[in-house]
Amino acid sequence: MLMAAEIMMSQGIINNIQRMSVQDGPGLRTTVFFKGCPLKCRWCSNPESQSFQPQLLYYDELCVGCGACAAFCPEGAVSEQDGKFIVDRDKCIDCGKCVEACPSKAREMVGKTLSVEDVMDIVCKDSLFYENSNGGVTLGGGECTSGGDFFFDLANAINEEGFHLTIDTCGFCAPARFDKVIKVADLFLFDMKHMDPEEHKRLTGQDNKIVLRNLRTALESGVEVTIRVPLMPNLNDSDENIGAMAEFLKEFGKDEIEVMPCHAFGRNKYAALGWEYLISEEYAPEQLEVVLGRFAHHGLRALIV
Structure with a gap:
């Protein structure tokens, strides 16, 4: 086991640290965005977070x-x-x-090598805000659970401070590793993208077998889980897919989810990376109402975040 001083010097590549976040879990939070993700979602709004290495953006x-x-x-x-x-x-x-x-x-x-100590110095600045708002710290990405030993070293340091810890995850994580992630988490923000394994692979680069296994494990663990669905027109918003999501979640008594309708906020980042932006369609208000109605029809209350 690493000594405390060694753990604080453990390093990882961080994309960004956002203080006073209100969308990444309860209360006021500091969100630590890890760099690197095993999925390559076609709609990714932070494409600079996909690579595990620092990258050049050119505007x-x-x-x-x-x-x-x-x-x-x-x-x-x-x-x-x-x-x-x-x-x-x-x-x-x-x-x-x-x-x-x-x-x-x-x-x-984009992407800077930071130590656990570097991150905790920032995280601890807002401890009073966490306490007064029932907030805390969120580890996101990219995919934070892909962050090697650094992820666990940082999570343990956050736990030791007594801060509420939210893990924002796509769920694509080796099962044995994910079982350890559960032990450090107070809350999961867990993405559901598509229930069909082939469509999931077409849209993200990986099928959903591991994702659904880990989601099931999280839901059975007793740790709080918030389901989040990134909504993409004509990609994952069909009645069939929404019905399959509802059927899966019904087993665990989940009748409320959060949905994140697609947006074009990340378009300029694709250009800055020299990448093609693949999503050309956004929801008109009346289209979104139809999709929300599909969730309601299948017994799911969908909250827009």
Whole structure:
């Protein structure tokens, strides 16, 4: 077993830390977003959280064409095109030299190596707010449970402080590991994306066998579980899929879920990564009402978050 000092020096790659969060569990919270996810959801609104390594984002609209990035790039991965300095992703090694050189903040590195101590220094700043609002800390992502030993070291440090700990998860985690995750969690925010294994694989890159196994285990554990469904037009909002979700949850007496209708807030991040944005459709208000009606028809009360 690691000594306390060694645990505090344990490191992982963190995408972002958001203080005063109100959407990631009860009360006021600090949400720690891990970098890296085993799923590649077509609708992901934080694509920069998928890779387990730091990444370069390039915001074309902020580029002033000074060329400092090209001058400092050790790999020759930046070249001028129509007055802008474009990244060759095949050559780029995400070293961050161009970010340091850029005067207009057109380039950004996402993903920073932090220790448990670094994270806890931030988390503990708002302890009074947690206490007064019945809040706490949320570990999310990416997929926080994919965070190696660092995940457990950080979770244990949060537990030792007595802070309420929420785990925001897609559920794709080795079962033996997930059984250990349950022991550190006060609440799960658990995604349900699709009940059909082939459709789940088509939409996320993995089938749902492990996800449903872990969800079942969480629901049987006695730990509080909030079900969250990312709603995508014509992808996972059919009456058949919603009915299958309701049938699964009925076994555990769950009749309330949270739904997250798709949005285009992450579109600019895809462009900044040089990726194609695959979701072109959002819900009109009347369309969303129809979908919410499907949940109600199957005995599920759906709350929009």
